[in-house]
Amino acid sequence: MTAHIWGVGSSAFGKQPGRSTAALAWEAVGEAMSDAGVRRFDAVYVGNVFGEPGMAARALLGLGIHGLPVHTLESACASSAAALAEAKHAVESGRHETVLVLGLEHLTSRFAGALPAEPRDFEGRSGLATPAMYAMAARRYLDVHGVTAEQLAKVAVKNQGHGMGNPRAQYRNRVTVDEVLASRMISDPLTLLQCCSLSDAAAALVVGPRRRTARDVAVAAAEYTTGGLWDHTSEHVWGFELARDTAARAYERSGIGPADADLFEVHDAFTIGEIVSTEALGLAAVGEGARLLDTGHTALGGKQPVNPSGGLLSRGHPVGATGAAQACEAVWQLRGEAAGRQVEGARAAVIETLGGGVGLMDGNACVVAVLTR
Amino acid sequence: MPSTEPAPVDPRPRVSPVDGVFGVDGYRCAACAYPVAIAVAVCPSCQGPVEPARFGPDGTVWSSTVLRIPVPGRPAPYVVAYVDLHGGPRVLAHVGGDRHLPVGTPVRLTAPGPGGDVTVSTR
Ligand SMILES: [Zn+2]
Numbered sequence A: 001m002t003a004h005i006w007g008v009g010s011s012a013f014g015k016q017p018g019r020s021t022a023a024l025a026w027e028a029v030g031e032a033m034s035d036a037g038v039r040r041f042d043a044v045y046v047g048n049v050f051g052e053p054g055m056a057a058r059a060l061l062g063l064g065i066h067g068l069p070v071h072t073l074e075s076a077c078a079s080s081a082a083a084l085a086e087a088k089h090a091v092e093s094g095r096h097e098t099v100l101v102l103g104l105e106h107l108t109s110r111f112a113g114a115l116p117a118e119p120r121d122f123e124g125r126s127g128l129a130t131p132a133m134y135a136m137a138a139r140r141y142l143d144v145h146g147v148t149a150e151q152l153a154k155v156a157v158k159n160q161g162h163g164m165g166n167p168r169a170q171y172r173n174r175v176t177v178d179e180v181l182a183s184r185m186i187s188d189p190l191t192l193l194q195c196c197s198l199s200d201a202a203a204a205l206v207v208g209p210r211r212r213t214a215r216d217v218a219v220a221a222a223e224y225t226t227g228g229l230w231d232h233t234s235e236h237v238w239g240f241e242l243a244r245d246t247a248a249r250a251y252e253r254s255g256i257g258p259a260d261a262d263l264f265e266v267h268d269a270f271t272i273g274e275i276v277s278t279e280a281l282g283l284a285a286v287g288e289g290a291r292l293l294d295t296g297h298t299a300l301g302g303k304q305p306v307n308p309s310g311g312l313l314s315r316g317h318p319v320g321a322t323g324a325a326q327a328c329e330a331v332w333q334l335r336g337e338a339a340g341r342q343v344e345g346a347r348a349a350v351i352e353t354l355g356g357g358v359g360l361m362d363g364n365a366c367v368v369a370v371l372t373r
Numbered sequence B: 001m002p003s004t005e006p007a008p009v010d011p012r013p014r015v016s017p018v019d020g021v022f023g024v025d026g027y028r029c030a031a032c033a034y035p036v037a038i039a040v041a042v043c044p045s046c047q048g049p050v051e052p053a054r055f056g057p058d059g060t061v062w063s064s065t066v067l068r069i070p071v072p073g074r075p076a077p078y079v080v081a082y083v084d085l086h087g088g089p090r091v092l093a094h095v096g097g098d099r100h101l102p103v104g105t106p107v108r109l110t111a112p113g114p115g116g117d118v119t120v121s122t123r
Helices: A021-036 A055-061 A079-092 A130-145 A149-163 A177-182 A240-254 A271-280 A291-295 A311-315 A319-335
Strands: A004-010 A043-047 A070-073 A099-106 A185-187 A200-208 A217-225 A263-265 A348-355 A365-372 B014-018 B021-029 B050-055 B058-067 B078-085 B090-095 B106-109 B119-122
Touching (some): A021 A200, A043 A079, A043 A319, A055 A070, A055 A099, A070 A079, A079 A099, A079 A200, A079 A217, A079 A365, A099 A319, A130 A149, A130 A271, A130 B078, A149 A271, A149 A291, A149 A311, A271 A311, A271 A348, A311 A319, A319 A348, A319 A365, B078 B106
Parallel strands (some): A043 A070, A263 A348, B090 B119
Antiparallel strands (some): A004 A217, A217 A365, A348 A365, B014 B021, B058 B106
């Protein structure tokens, strides 16, 4: 038996300091319940990183959802993608029948600027903020593979362009390569328009057994793991091997390979992230990922669009809510409900969420899921 | 105004001078010789026992960047690098100046920064 997504929903994405965390959850879960035609659940799996204790259970109370197990999972940026992986297992093993997955994050009520470096981590204590972590990956990648700053910028141009078709996205701007490169330098070589920014949002998925309806989407695979060692022997930039190995397992389990997928939602928290992700997912050989941007292969209208939603760069990156948001987009695409950003005839979608953090580790966590109709 | 934040245990690698030469006071696996710069319970690679070991001073830049946004307690910009210490672990280090170091630049450990950061300079 394969778990299916019965319904999806999300709030808008963006800086929403005037809205409560609970209000974001009500919007997302309310839409998902209507979409699925279900108002009662056997369990809830929540993905969240920076919220206060008990946040999810309190938010659910306002929806009349109480008296059931609420499992909150923290796996950095992959938290609600990991929640989907757990929900799939819970349904397929018979532990629970109808499960709600909720990704929830309210960052503007926690942080004023960029996410702070964690003083309990040895690299965070040394001042390694997230942009610098990705910037060093980008610097290494550009130097080793002869990729240009212009090619890197094309990721932002493509995904901002895609986001113009997504009314829920945080940023909807047509930008040029020159504008991306001329925006403020954050951490060389990454400029402002190549970095995701703080976002508040919630995204929800209703997961249950197969119902043979026309609208349900199969979760053919949802593989989750933490990174192995990333150390002095590592040739690849951090996160690559973790994503590659997680993807290999998801492809094996689902019987869907990289050539079979019609679209991908991947972890473009920074532009370099999409290039490395597309290589890890098997769309291009190592060092060749930037060519996908040159040829238009991964743009809407191309053979295999990547981040038709606008990705993290345009839709926004509400850390714990991102994985569920990627799954929402995949479901809308597979049902043909993605309007102006629709990938025609999409039958299989791959989502990849990579939880950040180096510190001897090849990423905190990675989830690769394959969704099919 | 004194900070009211509790100060967690400093998790950074320790750097000390011996006869004027700076090195990282880390650990090496007694079974597989895996080098590690930070405190661990056992070898992260093979779970064998670790014993104290010293790494540096020389190393090679794996990558580097200039962070231009402020981090609490750190005025921007500042330069950081991943440095592969010869025969030792890859460590995150601060670099003086205001430019990133190209991949492959030879560097050497120097005295830790005032706050205790691992620091390198070009040789
Ligand atoms: Zn060992």
